Amino acid sequence: MASLAWLLIPLFAAIGAAIWGSWAARDRTQGDISELAGYARFREAMDRSDRSESRAPAARATAHSGSDAV
Template identity: 75%
Template structure:
């Protein structure tokens, strides 16, 4: 009976590794698309923002 318990330990470890491996290999492309769209909006906003070179130019 003790031998079966010792065989159960690697079996549980293998099942855990299979679950972790399937979770780590999941398809995560949906999040990338949203992040890339947000980055494109950020770039557009930075292109429209004033450069700051004319800030304080009207001070005598």
């Protein structure tokens, strides 16, 4: 009976390896597509905020130029 237990250990390990291998090789491209689209929207939003901030300091400088002489 003990020899049967020692033979079952590699059998269970092989079954576990087959299950893990099929799980690791699954197709995961569906999630990547949505993540890449989200990243593209993030970059567009950051580009828009950079453009609006680059105009803002010039507007602030002209608005505050007369108040510094107080």
